[in-house]
Amino acid sequence: MRPSHRYSPEGTASAILLLILIGIVAVQILGRTPLMQGPVWTEEAARWVWVWMAFLGIAEVERQNRHLRMGFLGAMLPRRIRTVVFTGVDLAYLGVMAQLCWVGWQTVERTLDTASVTLPLPTAALYGSAFLSSILVIHRIVRRILAGESGNIDGSEVL
């Protein structure tokens, strides 16, 4: 399945975070030169931005249905059977994501009072990425099931 729109809000946010990530790492490098006083927050900020970028990106990967997969056996199934099987998989996936969403929220609540090492934020701000991502992924799975596109495997490879 290829999405009808080229860009999505979650994909755009993830891409912007990647640009911010490059900026933060550049500041970290410049911080070691005589040009700047070495800031202490850059490494933690870069890690947090990467985690947010990755979790928002997972929702975009879900939208594009291009998770890394071994789809050859599934692809051999007749179209209708494939749709039934993958709708079942998507329903189970919904359950798993709902569980992760709940656990994610509990994690956010548990870490609200835990301060980050160098950033003026609680670590809940980091774990919130997984919570938000699970909501976005649930949204994409529901849309896929409703559109009857669960059997459309379009695996992609990255390394």
Place this chain on the structure above:
Amino acid sequence: MTLLIIGGLWLVLMLVGVPIGIAMIFVSLGYFWYAGRGMFLAVQRMVDGLDSFPLLAVPLFILAAAILNSAGITNHLFGFARALVGHVRGGLGHVNVLASLFFSGMSGSALADAGGLGKMEIEAMRKAGYDDDFSGSITAASSIIGPLVPPSITMVLYGVIANVSIGQMFLGGVVPGVLCAVALMVMISIIARRRDYPRDPRQSLPEISRLFWKSLPALLTPLVIIGGIFSGYFSPTEAAAVTVLYAILIDLVFYRELTWRRLWDAVYETSATAASIATIVAGVSLFSFIFAREQAPQQIAEVFLAIADSPLMFLIAVNLMIFVLGCFIEALVILLVIVPILVPIASTFGIDPIHFGIIVVLNLMISIMTPPMGMALFVVSQVSGIPFQRMAWAIIPWLIPPIVVLILVCVFPVLATGLPSLIR
């Protein structure tokens, strides 16, 4: 028993077509639910698994390769390689390998090489009268040089999981990478003579010089990366960011082919690709917790200690295992799930972690050429229109050169550790 059930369930889910990382999360949550504990820490483990500074190098190196491909720098590298060795019999085969070697100094991904350079290389070879099976196989085989010569995304991931210096890994891959290129070129020479493949007219020295100067800014990338890391100016992660900025800079100054739209698309695609890898890393974090609880490393170590009584026997067993698994399981999964268990066992046999890492990376790269799960074959088939089944048969003789290099690296550790030990 629990481990077998977990592994079996995961395999079944993957074979059905459930995404690899998602299948890990499925199985892990099932385990936590069944065990009645661990569930409340699931999200924390997934986030903490990603919260690693060296891991940042992965999206950054992917982005650098995407920018270089978008900016058309591959065209210049191909042109320069063609001017250098195109006049030899079967010249375009040699050009294919040499261009991959040049590109590997900028990209850490075999599939970026196969997808970016591959299309152009195969089209040129078709026009010159080369067989499709020859052109496609060389393109797939030469793409494995990418992750051996720095920078390398696979080495970054190995460095993270094995807790070894990524800079040392980068250096360790140089000699095996060059050896792979040489071995492939020897094979090309033999086949080109037998099939009487054509050669390009020899280029004049001023023309070679002109193409060299045109390619030079791109060719300098590995020097920027390695030089920066070993002079202490930046870490491998920072080197990845510098590579991105350098790729944009050389395009702005020299090539001027990158548009805002292309740059944005490269960033957009990279963030999704990196997220796809991140899903697996997050899933592996959950798996690692289960493996630790079920004492998987100890159980697997016992198996290896029972069948191997020397470092060489251990390496043979590991290589056979990775090779067989690599035919059916994606290289990234083997790297993230299986290799972390093997690294401590390799240490108990006294094997240098850099040496072991280079062997693993080389073998994993061979696995992207082996059907039915050879991802390089899929990519080459996709960009060239050569049927996958044809590629799957044609690639078999081309496994010989990298396997020979793998054997050499196993037997002579200095091939992997020599260069890093000079800089240590």
